[in-house]
Amino acid sequence: MTHVIVPPAMLGAVPETEFPAGLTLLVGGEALSRDLVARWSPGRRTVNAYGPTESTVAATFTGPLGGGDGPVPIGQALPTTRVHVLDGALRPVAVGRCGELYIAGTALARGCLRQAGATAERFVADPFGTPGERMYRTGDVVRRLTDDELEFVGRADDQVKVRGFRVHLGAIEKAIEAHPGVARAVVLQHADGPSGSRLVAYFTCAAPDGAGPGRRSASCASCSGSRYATTWSRPSSSGWTPGR
Numbered sequence: 588m589t590h591v592i593v594p595p596a597m598l599g600a601v602p603e604t605e606f607p608a609g610l611t612l613l614v615g616g617e618a619l620s621r622d623l624v625a626r627w628s629p630g631r632r633t634v635n636a637y638g639p640t641e642s643t644v645a646a647t648f649t650g651p652l653g654g655g656d657g658p659v660p661i662g663q664a665l666p667t668t669r670v671h672v673l674d675g676a677l678r679p680v681a682v683g684r685c686g687e688l689y690i691a692g693t694a695l696a697r698g699c700l701r702q703a704g705a706t707a708e709r710f711v712a713d714p715f716g717t718p719g720e721r722m723y724r725t726g727d728v729v730r731r732l733t734d735d736e737l738e739f740v741g742r743a744d745d746q747v748k749v750r751g752f753r754v755h756l757g758a759i760e761k762a763i764e765a766h767p768g769v770a771r772a773v774v775l776q777h778a779d780g781p782s783g784s785r786l787v788a789y790f791t792c793a794a795p796d797g798a799g800p801g802r803r804s805a806s807c808a809s810c811s812g813s814r815y816a817t818t819w820s821r822p823s824s825s826g827w828t829p830g831r
Contacts (some may be wrong), residue, residue, distance in 0.1 A: 588610065589609075589610065589611060590610070590611045590613060590829075591606060591610060591611070591612055592613045592615065593606075593612060593613070593614055594614070594615065594617055594750065594751040595614055595616070595617055595618065595619045595620065595623055596616075596617065596750045596751065596784075598612075598614065598623050598626075598627055599623060602822070603626065603627070606627070606631065608630035608631060609630065609631065610631050610632070611631070611632040611633075611634065612627060612631055612632070612633045612634065613634050613636055614633060614634065614635050614636065614637035615635070615637060615638070615645065616731035616748065616750075616751030617748035617749075617750070617751050618658075618674045618739055618748070619635045619659045619790060620657075620659065620752075621655065621656070621657070621658075621659060624652045624653070624654075624655075624789065625657055628651075628652055628653050628654075629753065631709055632651045633651060633652045634648055634649055634651060634652065635646050635648070635649040635652060635659050635660065635661055635662060636649075636661075636662070637662065637737075637739065639690070639723070639725055640688075640696075641690070641695065641696045641699075641709070641723045641725075642668060642690045642692075642694055642695055642696070642711075642723065643694045643695070643696060645664060646664060646668045646670060646690050646692075646694075646736060647661050647662040647663055647664055647665065647668070647670065648662040648665060649661065649662035649663075649736070650662075658739065658740075659736050660732060660736040660737060660738050661729070661736075661737050661738065661739050661781035662736055662737065663735055663736055663737070664692075665692075665694075667692050667693045668690060668691070668692040668694060668695075669689070669690070669691040669692045669715070670689070670690055670691075670714070670737065671685055671688070671689040671690075671715060671722065672684075672685075672686040672687070672688055672689075672729055672730075672731045672737070673686050673689055674686050674687075675687075679713060679741075680731065681731075682731050682732070682733055682757070683730065683731070683732070683733070684730065684731070685728055685729065685730045685740050686728070686729070686731075687724065687725070687726065687727070687728055687729075687743055688722055688725045688727045688729045688737070689711075689713075689722040689723060690722060690723045690725060691713045691715070691716055691720060691721070691722035691723070693800070695710075695721065695722070695723055696710075696723075696817075698710050709724050710722075710723055710724075710725070711724055716759060718745070722725060726742055726743050726744050726746060727739060727741075727742060727743070728740045728741050728742060728743050745757045747776045747784075747786075749776065749784055749785065749786060753782075754786065756774045756775070756776070756786075759774045759788070760772045760774050760788070761765060763788060763790060767793065768792055768793055769790050769792060769793060770790075770791045770792060770793045770794075771790065771791045772788060772789065772790040772791075773788075773789045773790075774786055774787070774788045774789070775787050775789070777818075785818060786818070787818040787820060788818070788820070789820045789822055790820075790821060791821065791822075792821070
């Protein structure tokens with residue numbers, strides 16, 4: 588074994604002996620921390636990769652990572668890929684500024700299978716390419732660094748990554764609130780130590796239906812959103828803010 592593709596959550600959960608010295612670690616799927624780089628880079632070639640499935644699959648790579656401060660960059664575009672960091676008017680942002688990341692190139696998918704609406708929303712005309720070319724709107728907010736590398740900053744929507752999987756918090760909240768026993772729900776991502784993060788669902792139950800508090804809580808947790816949320820909390824009504 589010479590190369591391993593691994594998400595950061597797995598690196599945080601296994602001992603260093605799991606991957607011997609001399610190995611190349613290609614890390615991707617979610618944000619890579621400096622702590623993990625410091626832990627795994629000695630004696631190994633550790634590379635950070637970025638790319639949604641729609642770009643089949645990687646879009647940017649870093650060189651071998653070592654010590655340093657601040658966020659770990661996601662690298663530069665691969666030869667078959669073009670990346671654009673754009674503002675809300677699809678204008679390139681200046682070096683050091685943040686913008687939404689768009690991906691184009693020969694490896695780009697044609698669209699979302701049997702999802703015409705999602706295809707139209709995310710696969711848009713590429714004003715920097717040839718006529719007819721499209722680029723993919725990732726929803727990721729990045730910063731263009733002076734060495735032409737990119738730094739991941741966050742999301743332009745409520746999507747998060749949990750163990751490398753895309754999760755939309757709003758969609759889970761709607762699924763939970765569709766349950767007749769739930770009046771309101773908010774789902775948040777919380778750090779969960781070296782192994783990554785977990786989802787916590789906060790909810791209030793609907794008007795009492797004759798069942799005891801324990802039964803009502805169990806009923807709330809049985810809805811379809813429970814497959815994603817690993818922790819459930821039922822705060823008092825005073826715990827809700829007007830914005831949520």
